[in-house]
Amino acid sequence: MIRNYLTLVFLCFNFISFAQKTKPYTLADTLRGSLTPERQWWDVQRYDITVKPDYDTKIIVGSNTITYKTLKEKSNTKMQIDLQNPLVIDSVIQSGKKLSFAKENGVWYIKTPKSKIKSTSKVVIFFSGKVHEAIKAPWDGGWIWTKDSLARPWMTVACQGLGASVWYPCKDHQSDEPNNGASLTMTVPDSLTAIANGRLEFKRSNNDGTTSYKWAVVNPISNYCIIPYIGKYVNFKETYKGEKGNLDLNYWVLDYNLEKAQKYMPKEVHNMLNAFEYWMGPYPFYEDGYQLIETSHTGMEHQSAVSYGNHYKPGYRGNDGSGTGWGMKWDFIIIHESGHEWFGNNITTNDLADMWVHEGFTNYSETLFVDYIFGKQAGDEYNAGTRKGIRNDRPIIPDYNVNAQGSGDMYSKAGNMLHAIRHGLDNDALFREVIRGLGKEFYHQTVDSKQIENYISKKLNFDYSKVYEQYLTTTQIPNFEFYFNEDKTKVLYRYSNCVSGFNLPLTLKNETDKVKIIPSDQWQSISLANDQKSLFDAASITKMYYINPVLETNIK
Numbered sequence: 001m002i003r004n005y006l007t008l009v010f011l012c013f014n015f016i017s018f019a020q021k022t023k024p025y026t027l028a029d030t031l032r033g034s035l036t037p038e039r040q041w042w043d044v045q046r047y048d049i050t051v052k053p054d055y056d057t058k059i060i061v062g063s064n065t066i067t068y069k070t071l072k073e074k075s076n077t078k079m080q081i082d083l084q085n086p087l088v089i090d091s092v093i094q095s096g097k098k099l100s101f102a103k104e105n106g107v108w109y110i111k112t113p114k115s116k117i118k119s120t121s122k123v124v125i126f127f128s129g130k131v132h133e134a135i136k137a138p139w140d141g142g143w144i145w146t147k148d149s150l151a152r153p154w155m156t157v158a159c160q161g162l163g164a165s166v167w168y169p170c171k172d173h174q175s176d177e178p179n180n181g182a183s184l185t186m187t188v189p190d191s192l193t194a195i196a197n198g199r200l201e202f203k204r205s206n207n208d209g210t211t212s213y214k215w216a217v218v219n220p221i222s223n224y225c226i227i228p229y230i231g232k233y234v235n236f237k238e239t240y241k242g243e244k245g246n247l248d249l250n251y252w253v254l255d256y257n258l259e260k261a262q263k264y265m266p267k268e269v270h271n272m273l274n275a276f277e278y279w280m281g282p283y284p285f286y287e288d289g290y291q292l293i294e295t296s297h298t299g300m301e302h303q304s305a306v307s308y309g310n311h312y313k314p315g316y317r318g319n320d321g322s323g324t325g326w327g328m329k330w331d332f333i334i335i336h337e338s339g340h341e342w343f344g345n346n347i348t349t350n351d352l353a354d355m356w357v358h359e360g361f362t363n364y365s366e367t368l369f370v371d372y373i374f375g376k377q378a379g380d381e382y383n384a385g386t387r388k389g390i391r392n393d394r395p396i397i398p399d400y401n402v403n404a405q406g407s408g409d410m411y412s413k414a415g416n417m418l419h420a421i422r423h424g425l426d427n428d429a430l431f432r433e434v435i436r437g438l439g440k441e442f443y444h445q446t447v448d449s450k451q452i453e454n455y456i457s458k459k460l461n462f463d464y465s466k467v468y469e470q471y472l473t474t475t476q477i478p479n480f481e482f483y484f485n486e487d488k489t490k491v492l493y494r495y496s497n498c499v500s501g502f503n504l505p506l507t508l509k510n511e512t513d514k515v516k517i518i519p520s521d522q523w524q525s526i527s528l529a530n531d532q533k534s535l536f537d538a539a540s541i542t543k544m545y546y547i548n549p550v551l552e553t554n555i556k
Helices: 002-014 027-033 255-280 332-339 356-374 376-389 412-425 428-441 449-460 465-473 538-544
Strands: 042-054 059-070 078-081 088-094 101-104 107-111 120-130 142-147 153-158 182-189 193-195 199-205 210-217 229-231 233-242 245-254 290-294 306-308 347-349 445-447 479-484 490-496 506-509 514-517 524-527 548-551
Touching: 088 101, 182 193, 193 210, 193 233, 233 255, 233 290, 245 255, 255 290, 255 332, 255 356, 255 428, 290 332, 306 332, 332 356, 347 356, 356 376, 356 412, 356 449, 376 412, 376 538, 412 428, 412 449, 412 465, 412 506, 412 538, 428 449, 445 449, 449 465, 506 538, 514 524, 538 548
Parallel strands: 042 182, 245 290, 290 306, 347 445, 479 548
Antiparallel strands: 042 059, 059 120, 078 107, 088 120, 101 107, 142 153, 153 229, 182 210, 193 229, 199 210, 233 245, 479 490, 490 524, 506 514
16 A cells, blocks of 8 residues: 555656556657757747636637747758647737648647847747646646636646647747746636736736736746646735845635635745755745645646645645655645755756656755754655655666656655765765755756766766666666675675666764775775674665665675
8 A cells, every 4th residue: 555655646746657668659759859950940038828718618719929049040941839639729920920830740830931040039829729638637737627615617737748738839848948938828707816937917807707817937937837827816925034035925825725824834835945945055936936826736846836735734645655754744745846946947857858857856855854854864764765655667767859758766766866875975064065056057957867967976076977877777776785704803895786887885874983985896895993893784774775785694
C-alpha cells in the first residue's frame, strides 16, 4: 500500500508517469520535442492571450498575439505553431492582412512574410473549439470543468507534459519562453471572478452579462505555467518582508473557505519563504508577486499563481509520503509547488528529458524546508524516507528531442542524489552557496542538465560527472563494499554495481570523530584510529547516502 500511495503522490504533481513505457518515436514526437527549422528562425518575445470559455458547451474562443523576433534568414516562410485537437485555428492576421495556414502531421504551419534579422513582428492567431478536457486532473491534463461544493462553475487548466497547446496556440517547446512576459485576458460571466499569473491590469464590465479580466507577468514564463482560474473567488493579501524587499502575497480562495484560509495559509507560506529564501535565494519573481490559488485538483507550480488543492491539511491530502512523521507537520502542496518557483520556473530546462532539474531540486527543497524548520536530523530522516517512492524502473534522463519524459524517480532519487552530494561535501555553508548560486547564475533562463551538473562540479571543485551518470542514467543502486583487516586497524573499500569511475565522496562521522573518503570501483584502504571503526556502520551510512553498504566477511 505504501508503494502504491507514493506512486500516486509523485505522479500527481507534474504528469510524470511511472507507467510510461519505451515506445517507437513518431514524427509527431519529433515535431513537438525538437527545434525544427520552422521553429528555429523565430524567438518568442511575448504572448498576449485572450479566451472566452463557455461552461455549458465546453467550447472556448480566443486569440494569441505572438510577438516574435527574427533570429535568422528563413529557408522557407513557414512558422510552426502547436495547437492540439480538437481546437482549430480560424484565422491569422499580421499587419492587418490575413495569412494562409495549414495543418500537417498534427502541427500548424503559417505562411509568414520575410522579415529582417533582429526585427520584431506580431502575428495574431484566432482559435476556437471544444477544448480537450481533463478527466482526472491533474494526472491527465487539459481544461478542467467542475463545480464547487455549492454546485457553482469552477474552471482552470493543468497542462504540464501534455503541453499548453492543449488550450492555446503557441511554440510549445520549453526552450522558448516569452522574454518580455505574457498576459491573459479572460471573459467570464459577471457572477464569477477570473484570476491568472502576475498582477491584475484591468477588470472591465462588457454590459452583456460578462466581465473581462486581464492579468500579466513581466518576467519570462513557461507556456504551461500560464493558467486561468475562474470561479467564486475572494481575495485576501499581505506583504512579506523578503530578501529583495516587500513581496506582495495574494491568496485566492472559494468564498466559503475564506475564514479557514486566513487562519491556515499565511503561516505555511511564511515558513516556506523563510526557508527557501535562506537556502535557495530570493523569491525569483518579486515584480509579479506571489499568489496561492485554491483549485479543484491537488496542485501545480504555475508561476506566480501556484495551484492549491490540499484541503487545508498538513501532509499530502492527510498522508506523509516519507513515512517518517515529518511530512505531517507542514502542507506538502504549498511547500513543493512553491519550491518550483526556484527550480522549474526560475530555472527551466530546454528539453523535457532534463526535467530532473525541476523535480529533483524541488523534491530536495522539501528536505531543505524540513531541515530549516525542524533541524538537520529531521531533514536527514525525511530525505531517507522519500526513497520509498523510488522504483528504479528506467533512467531518469530519457532520449532528447522527442518530448520524452524519464522515470518518476526524477523526484526522490534525484533528491537523494543531491543529499548524498551534500553529505559527502560536509560543508553546508558551501553547499548553500552553490544552491543559491544556481538561482543567480541561471536567473530566468532555460538550461540543459549539463549546465547545472558542470556548475555544481566547478563550484565544489570536484568532478561529479560519474555521480550524475550513475543516478540519472542507470537504474543500479551502487554497492559500497568494505571490510576490516585482522586487527581492525585498517578498512578496505570500493564501489561495485556501478558505472565505471563512480566516485561519490563519503563523509562518515559522529559527535566526536569523522572520516572522509572518496571510494572508486577499485579497492582502496585507510588506517583507522581507535574509535573510527564504528563509523563504518551500514545502517548509519544508509541513512545518509542512497547506496547499499555491504560488509564483506569472506575476504581473506
